[in-house]
Amino acid sequence: MQKWTIRSVLSWARLYFEKKGIDTPRLDAEVLLAHALGCSRVDLYLDMERPLAQEELSTFRTLIKRRSVREPVAYITGEKEFFGKKFKVNRHVLIPRPESEILVEQAIALVPRDSKILEIGVGSGAVIISILDQRTDIKAVAGDISLNALKIAADNARMHKVENRLKLFSGDLLSAISARFSAIVANPPYISLEEKDDLEPEVLGFEPAEALFAGEKGMDVIEKILSMCASYLLPGGYLIMEFGYSQKHDIEKAIYRTGSLVINRWVNDLSGKERVIVAQRV
Helix, strand or coil: CCCCEHHHHHHHHHHHHHHCCCCCHHHHHHHHHHHHHCCCHHHHHHCCCCECCHHHHHHHHHHHHHHHCCCCHHHHHCEEEECCEEEECCCCCCCCCHHHHHHHHHHHHHCCCCCEEEEECCCCCHHHHHHHHHCCCCEEEEEECCHHHHHHHHHHHHHCCCHHHEEEEECCCCCCCCCCEEEEEECCCCECHHHHHHCCHHHHHHCCHHHCECCCCCCHHHHHHHHHHHHHEEEEEEEEEECCCCCHHHHHHHHHHHCCEEEEEEEECCCCCEEEEEEEEC
16 A cells, blocks of 8 residues: 655646646645645645645545646635735635735825725725735725625734724625725726636636626726726825726726826736726826
């Protein structure tokens, strides 16, 4: 009977994931084994020859099966790192992505002291909580149409000890809001229906469709936000919003139509493509 060690199990899992067409087979194997054993990835390397108990092997095999059908690692482990902190996630919320950290960076730099900001579509809360964590002088309001997402955001707010400065509400976009803010932050759905077939199985099969898709050109929600947000911004207030690669010109036209917003800047992601717009109320 073969004795399965950390080393041999990782080697087997890597090869198995490669056959399944998974992009990062070694990394995924390490993350899932560390999760199964309740340790860090560093701990795995410090004890590579340790044999695994039958119960540990069984737990790991269950995780391997879930990943082999392309369930995202973040949903399997129930957490994702974002802006240097871990956040609770599940299939009711989008998995936070590195490009969304631009929203956090811009808000940290631009929001005036002792002010209040709003996030549209809070999801897991990773963006707004990261902002509040870095800017202890500000308060925030954040909403989502999904009650399940709001529960996750509330858990994350408590975990990162910002719950006293964050009010969560249930509502579609700005429908439940009457106040004005120094900044509005948004990562709205912006994937077009024609791009649907190009998505990875992890995204299309597991992440919430209502947080991904926004009509034929992916602009439906963005246009609603642009048409409404000036009424909820203080004079000089900022809209900081993520968007898709092909949407810059449509956004420019939509901002021009508002008559109350001007473009402050476009911010590129790590691949050099424009990913976030900062607009300002005239």
